[in-house]
Amino acid sequence: MSAGLAPEGGQPEFLRAFDIQAGDFAGAGNVSIAVKNLLKELGFAPEVLRRAAIAAFEAEMNVVMYGGGGHMEVFIAPRAVRLVISDHGPGIPDLDLAMQEGWSTATPEMREMGFGAGMGLPNIKRNSDQFQITTAPGQGTRLQVDIFPR
Amino acid sequence: MAHDNHQRGGNGNGQDLPTMWIDPQACQGCVLCLKACSAKAIRVRGGVAHILPQACVNCGDCFRACPHMAVRCRTTPLEHMRRFQHPVAAASPTLFSQFGYRTTPNQILLALERLGFQQVMDMGWLCEMNSVAMEEYLLAHPELRPGISPSCPAVIRLIAMRFPSLLGNVLPILPPRVFAGKVVKERLAQSQGWDPRQVGVFHIAPCAAKMVGPHDPVVLDQPYVDGVFSFREIYGPLLQALQGLEEDHTLQKCSGAGIAWAMSGGQAAAVDVEHTLDVAGFDEVVRILEMLEAGRLRDLRFLEAHICPDGCLGGPLVVENHYRAKSVTLRQMRRFGAMSRVNRAKIKQFMADGLYDWRQEASPRPLPPLDPDTSQAIAKMKAIQSLTARLPGIECGVCGSPDCQTFAEDVILGRASEDLCPFTYQRGGPQPAPAGRQTVTVKDLVDKLGLEVAAGAGGLGREVKGGYISDLLSDVMANAQTGAVWLTIQAHQNVVAVAVLKELAAVILVGGRAPAEETVAKAEQEAIPVLTTPQGAFDLAGRLHDLGL
Numbered sequence: 001m002s003a004g005l006a007p008e009g010g011q012p013e014f015l016r017a018f019d020i021q022a023g024d025f026a027g028a029g030n031v032s033i034a035v036k037n038l039l040k041e042l043g044f045a046p047e048v049l050r051r052a053a054i055a056a057f058e059a060e061m062n063v064v065m066y067g068g069g070g071h072m073e074v075f076i077a078p079r080a081v082r083l084v085i086s087d088h089g090p091g092i093p094d095l096d097l098a099m100q101e102g103w104s105t106a107t108p109e110m111r112e113m114g115f116g117a118g119m120g121l122p123n124i125k126r127n128s129d130q131f132q133i134t135t136a137p138g139q140g141t142r143l144q145v146d147i148f149p150r
Numbered sequence: 151m152a153h154d155n156h157q158r159g160g161n162g163n164g165q166d167l168p169t170m171w172i173d174p175q176a177c178q179g180c181v182l183c184l185k186a187c188s189a190k191a192i193r194v195r196g197g198v199a200h201i202l203p204q205a206c207v208n209c210g211d212c213f214r215a216c217p218h219m220a221v222r223c224r225t226t227p228l229e230h231m232r233r234f235q236h237p238v239a240a241a242s243p244t245l246f247s248q249f250g251y252r253t254t255p256n257q258i259l260l261a262l263e264r265l266g267f268q269q270v271m272d273m274g275w276l277c278e279m280n281s282v283a284m285e286e287y288l289l290a291h292p293e294l295r296p297g298i299s300p301s302c303p304a305v306i307r308l309i310a311m312r313f314p315s316l317l318g319n320v321l322p323i324l325p326p327r328v329f330a331g332k333v334v335k336e337r338l339a340q341s342q343g344w345d346p347r348q349v350g351v352f353h354i355a356p357c358a359a360k361m362v363g364p365h366d367p368v369v370l371d372q373p374y375v376d377g378v379f380s381f382r383e384i385y386g387p388l389l390q391a392l393q394g395l396e397e398d399h400t401l402q403k404c405s406g407a408g409i410a411w412a413m414s415g416g417q418a419a420a421v422d423v424e425h426t427l428d429v430a431g432f433d434e435v436v437r438i439l440e441m442l443e444a445g446r447l448r449d450l451r452f453l454e455a456h457i458c459p460d461g462c463l464g465g466p467l468v469v470e471n472h473y474r475a476k477s478v479t480l481r482q483m484r485r486f487g488a489m490s491r492v493n494r495a496k497i498k499q500f501m502a503d504g505l506y507d508w509r510q511e512a513s514p515r516p517l518p519p520l521d522p523d524t525s526q527a528i529a530k531m532k533a534i535q536s537l538t539a540r541l542p543g544i545e546c547g548v549c550g551s552p553d554c555q556t557f558a559e560d561v562i563l564g565r566a567s568e569d570l571c572p573f574t575y576q577r578g579g580p581q582p583a584p585a586g587r588q589t590v591t592v593k594d595l596v597d598k599l600g601l602e603v604a605a606g607a608g609g610l611g612r613e614v615k616g617g618y619i620s621d622l623l624s625d626v627m628a629n630a631q632t633g634a635v636w637l638t639i640q641a642h643q644n645v646v647a648v649a650v651l652k653e654l655a656a657v658i659l660v661g662g663r664a665p666a667e668e669t670v671a672k673a674e675q676e677a678i679p680v681l682t683t684p685q686g687a688f689d690l691a692g693r694l695h696d697l698g699l
Contacts, residue, residue, distance in 0.1 A: 013528075015528070015531065015532070015535075016535070029440075029441065029444060029446070032444060033440045033444065036443070036444070038531075040516075040517075040519070041519055041520050041527070041531065042519055042520065042524060042527040042528060042531060043519025043520070043521065043522065043523075043524055043527050044524070046314065046315055049315075050315065053443065053444050053445070054444070054445055057444050057445070057446075076528050077528075078523075078524040078525045078528065079524075
């Protein structure tokens with residue numbers, strides 16, 4: 001796996017990590033909110049905040065619902081935001097299928113709460129400038145999302 | 151009642167004054183307001199609490215928390231109604247909940263008339279009209295999801311500061327109190343043949359948040375509302391006016407829908423669109439706004455948000471306990487029925503005439519980032535993280551910042567010194583100042599010399615290192631030392647600018663001189679204490695010497 005292009009302004013440096021609890025629907029969204037507030041304090045533009053918030057939220061929900069818990073790490077450079085989300089879940093057997101809009105393995109309970117539209121991964125991709133996903137059955141999933149201020 | 155400084159927030163000179171302030175004489179320097187402030191807008195420095203105006207949303211939680219009555223709300227003194235030939239009352243319908251089950255809205259409106267108001271608006275009725283206007287706007291703009299009620303000014307300020315991306319969701323419909331002012335000034339005054347300059351519209355409110363300045367994100371209130379009277383101040387006179395009141399005519403037009411409009415849930419029930427939500431209380435409002443900003447709650451059409459628990463019934467300046475007020479409101483709702491008799495066609499006409507239009511859109515007022523330069527901001531955030539890790543994390547507030555994380559921010563941003571934390575000392579951190587040399591703060595001078603604090607109480611914790619006497623500004627610029635108190639007879643606003651530039655501790659106006667209005671505003675903004683005394687410079691200097699300066 002390549003480390004991705006280093007954006008102008010250098011390779012993003014590690015700033016902070018957040019734990020994400022498995023099945024914690026009540027606390028779900030808190031990590032993405034914390035990440036967004038962090039970026040706000042650093043003075044990133046509203047457009048970056050918006051994209052980062054959406055990507056972080058979708059990724060966080062995936063970890064809560066399917067990932068069996070994990071964490072989100074934030075890396076920062078003056079002109080780049082990198083989110084790395086890793087979980088301890090079962091991995092994604094067919095990635096091409098998972099990247100298709102509308103495809104979902106959500107349970108009826110999850111759908112009842114408004115999740116499981118099958119838009120999570122495509123939505124993350126749409127809001128990122130670079131997007132890498134590493135997964136294998138039994139190995140968990142690692143997602144790396146880069147957002148560059150426009 | 152506390153309105154020692156009675157200027158309106160907008161005093162015509164382009165400066166904002168905070169609507170809440172802390173009286174340094176009454177403040178004990180405890181941590182209660184510091185801890186109560188959800189916006190983290192309070193710091194205790196030099197034994198005195200003060201409010202950071204740029205972070206304050208005017209929620210009133212500090213006012214509720216202070217047992218020493220040191221937190222003051224800047225509302226308008228009642229006697230200001232005499233400044234106008236035609237005073238008009240526009241009281242929040244919450245007022246109807248303050249006088250028990252048996253007193254009707256009509257009686258309260260008549261009592262207001264008895265106090266000398268020439269026109270008394272039934273705001274319950276205007277609230278019902280407002281519901282229809284908001285509903286019509288939502289129906290005409292199906293893409294707006296959700297529309298946010300503009301009624302709570304503290305919520306709008308919170309949005310402008312912390313959720314600027316949601317400002318576009320705030321419904322551009324004048325809230326009832328401002329609409330009342332507009333109707334009175336643009337229509338009623340004409341029909342009555344009143345000189346518009348002699349018409350004073352006074353909002354009677356359960357909070358001070360409606361006292362806004364020209365720089366506030368929502369300047370809707372101006373120029374239609376001329377002042378805000380607090381429930382607490384008008385309660386006594388109203389109670390008297392209710393005694394032996396003859397109910398000989400009817401002012402009340404509202405139903406229960408208008409009576410309950412300002413109670414949490416009142417608008418969400420009255421605005422008839424699919425999926426409405428009402429939320430109340432600072433932290434709960436933040437939680438909902440966070441969700442909205444993260445793109446959730448997409449089905450929602452209308453959001454009613456109040457900064458106070460239970461909505462305006464829980465306002466800081468109410469008289470009645472808010473549970474009892476709610477009980478009274480529910481009783482009156484049953485008595486007058488929840489069916490509004492507002493004529494929808496008429497409201498549509500008002501909207502078409504532009505009567506509900508804002509003069510100016512709410513403008514974002516985001517909290518500043520750690521540094522305008524992102525690289526610097528990242529470096530500062532790392533420094534904050536590493537300092538936070540060294541702090542005890544028990545959130546005691548002894549340092550004067552609300553919690554360890556905020557203290558670390560204050561230290562890194564140069565607003566506090568690390569040795570204010572009693573715990574970093576013990577770990578071999580910075581050593582306390584050597585014994586034998588007492589530091590003197592501005593507050594010490596105020597206490598010992600009986601000086602009056604005219605403005606800039608936020609800076610009373612400043613250390614005083616000496617003194618300087620001069621009435622020539624250039625002389626002060628050239629010769630005064632950092633940390634000096636400056637004794638002068640110059641009372642204009644440039645004095646504050648010089649004090650800021652030279653980093654002086656305070657300005658003392660001697661010989662009984664009073665600061666100009668602009669000087670007060672500027673001193674408040676810069677947190678430079680401006681003190682006054684009847685003593686002359688010679689006598690005062692002698693006493694300062696005696697104190698060891």
